[in-house]
Amino acid sequence: MEAPCKKTYSLFPEIKEPNRSGMLQVDDLHSLYWEECGNPDGIPVVYLHGGPGEGAGPRKRQFWDPEAYRIILFDQRGSMRSTPLAELKDNTTSHLIRDIEALRRHLDVDRWLIAGGSWGTTLALAYGESHPERCLGFLLRGVFLGTSDEIEWFVYGMRRFFPKAFEDFSTWIPKEERDDLLTAYAKRATAEEHDLRLEACRRWVTYSGSCSSLEYDREAVEKMAANETVVLAMGRIDTCYFKNGMFLEDNQILQNIDRISHLPCAIIQGGHDMIATPNSAYRLHKAWPNSVIHMVPDAGHSPMESGTLSRLIEATEHFKQHGRFDQLSESAS
Structure with missing residues (x-):
């Protein structure tokens, strides 16, 4: 008997303008661009972009069901719409972790789902290990652990x-x-x-x-x-x-993973990702009992490759229904 075809997921419709946006002054030099879309009373999710320096463009709004999620995007220090552009002074991982907390307090969020891609996974994990009590879980694509x-x-x-x-x-x-x-x-x-x-x-x-x-x-x-x-x-x-x-200290993320390993995590990884290789995603999965992993066999690093995109949105849909990822089928090789 032929196996049923797995459902394919795609981006939610374009959100042309956020519900609200602004600039958050985080110190005497840096101001961060932030925006909110979707349901103000929905599940709070913050998206951490890659790079560092890439910025959180409008298409990232479309990973989430706007009726179910309170979608929060921001550009990290020096990135895109944040000011000053490309500024390196007072721009370190510790500064970014403090910025995420400042934004959380500014938006009056108690706990939120942490999502990130590439460098955004590094920052998501570092933030989570510093503030586990503020995290609902993690959705990570193209895992990069920041090692030498x-x-x-x-x-x-x-x-x-x-x-x-x-x-x-x-x-x-x-x-x-x-x-x-x-x-x-x-x-x-x-x-x-x-x-x-x-x-x-x-x-x-x-x-x-x-x-x-x-x-x-x-x-x-x-x-x-x-x-x-x-x-x-x-x-x-x-x-x-x-x-x-x-x-970061070399291997800092995995050394401190016990601080967040009780929380749910979904890892979406291109099987042919040459920038953030599958080995890092698999190491993270093995160290995190509450994680599930999807190795997308026909994808590289980009979140917009069809298999990766479908798996990402499937995970967001699963979390909105269950508040966890443990019932999400996984694949690894």
Whole structure:
């Protein structure tokens, strides 16, 4: 007998304008853009974007049923609509954790579901381990644990699968500096000369974008690389965080996982994710008894690849009905 086809989920309809939005001053220098969509009395969920520096664009509103969820998005320090753009001063993981708490208090949220992708998973876990009492659970896509091994892979290891992208990325740097590409890019991303700074950031973003999807989308990468705001925010903040080990102790996340392991967690992972490799997601799953994991066999790092997107929204639908993920079927390989 033929097995029934699994239901496919897609984005909820576009939300053109948030219910409310604003700028939250978190210190003398930084202000954060935030917005709320959906049901003001619904399940609170905060989405933590990747990068760092990527920003939480409007399409992220569409992961959640607006009738069931109170959808909270914000741009992290220096990112996109937050000010000052691409600012590195007082911009560390500890600062971002404090910002999330400041936003929670500002919006009068008691506990919320923590969702994130890529770097957003790192921040979600670090925040949760600092404030477990404020978390309903976690929905994580493309797990990145912020370890030195993962950073080394991003800078050098991906050349095994993307040799042309790596060649373009590495040969722009003078030969004598190629043994430490991260330092070379971080130095140029903070150069006084605007054109040099912009070009370094553009090449960093292009390298990352070229390795993100199982099927290369040249138009999407070129569009991103042509946006100066995106390029500067991602290039400068990414290189700063990577250079500083994401401002975490190596393996800090897994060492402290017992602080949140009693909470529900769904992990959605592209089986061919070359930026945040499946090994990290699987390590997290094995350390977290209350987690379920979905390895999407035909997906890379992007949340918009069809299999990943469907699994993400399936998880949001499951949580709205049950308040947990333990009955959500899982797959791992």
